[in-house]
Amino acid sequence: MKTGVWLHGDSLSKEDPALRRHPEARSVFVFDRPFLEKAGLSFKRIFFLYESAVEAADEVRVGETVEEILEWMRQEGVERLAVTESPSPRWRETVERLRQKVEVEVVPAEVMVTVPEGYRVKRFTPFWKDLGGEWVDGI
Amino acid sequence: MVGMYCEKIEEARESVHVGGRKAALEALEKFRVQGYASTRNKLKGNVSRLSFYIRHGVLGIREVAESVRERFGKSYDAVKFWQELGWRQFWRHLYGLWGDGVYEDREAAKVPLGNGAEEELPREIVEGRTGLVCMDETVRELVETGYLHNHARMWFASFVVHFRKLGWKAGERFFYRHLLDGDPASNALSWQWVASTFSHRAYLFNRENIQENGGKEWCERCTAKCPFDATYPELERRLFSK
Numbered sequence: 173m174k175t176g177v178w179l180h181g182d183s184l185s186k187e188d189p190a191l192r193r194h195p196e197a198r199s200v201f202v203f204d205r206p207f208l209e210k211a212g213l214s215f216k217r218i219f220f221l222y223e224s225a226v227e228a229a230d231e232v233r234v235g236e237t238v239e240e241i242l243e244w245m246r247q248e249g250v251e252r253l254a255v256t257e258s259p260s261p262r263w264r265e266t267v268e269r270l271r272q273k274v275e276v277e278v279v280p281a282e283v284m285v286t287v288p289e290g291y292r293v294k295r296f297t298p299f300w301k302d303l304g305g306e307w308v309d310g311i
Numbered sequence: 312m313v314g315m316y317c318e319k320i321e322e323a324r325e326s327v328h329v330g331g332r333k334a335a336l337e338a339l340e341k342f343r344v345q346g347y348a349s350t351r352n353k354l355k356g357n358v359s360r361l362s363f364y365i366r367h368g369v370l371g372i373r374e375v376a377e378s379v380r381e382r383f384g385k386s387y388d389a390v391k392f393w394q395e396l397g398w399r400q401f402w403r404h405l406y407g408l409w410g411d412g413v414y415e416d417r418e419a420a421k422v423p424l425g426n427g428a429e430e431e432l433p434r435e436i437v438e439g440r441t442g443l444v445c446m447d448e449t450v451r452e453l454v455e456t457g458y459l460h461n462h463a464r465m466w467f468a469s470f471v472v473h474f475r476k477l478g479w480k481a482g483e484r485f486f487y488r489h490l491l492d493g494d495p496a497s498n499a500l501s502w503q504w505v506a507s508t509f510s511h512r513a514y515l516f517n518r519e520n521i522q523e524n525g526g527k528e529w530c531e532r533c534t535a536k537c538p539f540d541a542t543y544p545e546l547e548r549r550l551f552s553k
């Protein structure tokens with residue numbers, strides 16, 4: 173099955189983890205029109221995203237994200253998607269909607285330190301004390 | 312893309328900071344960590360200005376941390392730099408747990424705040440017309456370049472929330488629109504950290520702090536009656552007694 177990679181606002185690079193896992197795959201980035209019309213970002217910010225997206229993705233589209241990705245998949249003959257994980261609720265919702273139509277492989281994002289499942293603290297000092305050592309002293 | 316950004320067409324400008332991986336790798340290579348720990352609080356200090364690349368995954372957080380280790384080893388400066396990257400991971404971790412909950416007060420405020428009802432900051436603030444040179448110049452830099460030094464962000468947020476008693480959410484929106492590194496978690500939770508709805512105490516600054524970390528140039532040009540020219544106990548009395 174031919175895999176395509178969806179690049180989003182947290183993963184604008186050819187070194188994106190999903191693309192690294194599928195180096196031969198074609199990739200797409202979508203400027204989500206409904207979101208951008210509401211968010212009112214500055215031109216600079218959108219232009220910065222654009223500069224990053226054109227370097228990273230094979231195709232850059234504007235429209236509703238799910239519709240654009242599905243349309244792109246049809247055009248490219250792509251049958252399944254791979255995407256790098258993001259904590260954003262909008263990302264999660266998009267993946268759920270895509271999964272109603274196609275298979276989506278979620279690739280873990282790059283982290284500096286590993287946060288154990290179920291780990292909970294509310295302040296940075298204990299967070300770094302507990303987990304920072306993995307990076308600072310480890311390896 | 313017309314209709315998708317907040318300025319009028321004739322006012323739309325690019326930032327001096329260029330997007331894309333090529334520019335990002337050049338910036339990463341240029342960054343030297345020496346002196347980071349002792350100068351990072353100064354506006355002219357040796358900070359990386361990599362946040363917008365890291366925010367959008369143009370550079371990986373681990374890639375940046377590794378590049379510093381490979382080139383400079385485990386120095387005092389490197390450890391401090393990694394710790395700052397750790398903040399980013401911390402906020403991101405909380406975003407994973409709370410989602411859009413980052414946009415709600417996480418805790419009761421430790422000091423009296425405004426009612427937070429306003430959707431937007433007043434025009435004189437976002438147009439840089441308060442007459443306070445330090446704040447007006449901060450806004451100008453943000454709007455022109457899409458980047459602010461961490462200390463400038465803290466001063467501005469404290470000015471909005473504590474000196475002007477405006478809601479942190481309106482300030483958060485303003486930053487999110489303009490910062491190239493605008494990130495739901497880092498931004499909203501940092502505003503809450505300043506406001507004290509996600510920290511043990513409110514963040515305050517005074518004129519001495521601005522001069523020490525930003526230089527005297529702003530104050531020398533300023534003719535306004537300075538609301539920041541006081542000791543911390545005085546400011547606390549003025550701003551936080553009911």
Ligand SMILES: Cc1cc2nc3c(=O)[nH]c(=O)nc-3n(C[C@H](O)[C@H](O)[C@H](O)COP(=O)(O)OP(=O)(O)OC[C@H]3O[C@@H](n4cnc5c(N)ncnc54)[C@H](O)[C@@H]3O)c2cc1C
Nearest residue numbers: 358359360361362395396399461464492493494497498501
């Ligand atoms: C009110 C307010 C709003 C903020 N909004 C954002 C935001 O939307 N996006 C954002 O990335 N940062 C935000 N920050 C954090 C911080 O100001 C910026 O990350 C930092 O100034 C970026 O500059 P730099 O790349 O030169 O940082 P450096 O000092 O070189 O730090 C290296 C990297 O570590 C990370 N980092 C450093 N400090 C912080 C921090 N306190 N929180 C999170 N990450 C950090 C960034 O990725 C940064 O690029 C905010 C801070 C405040 C006080």
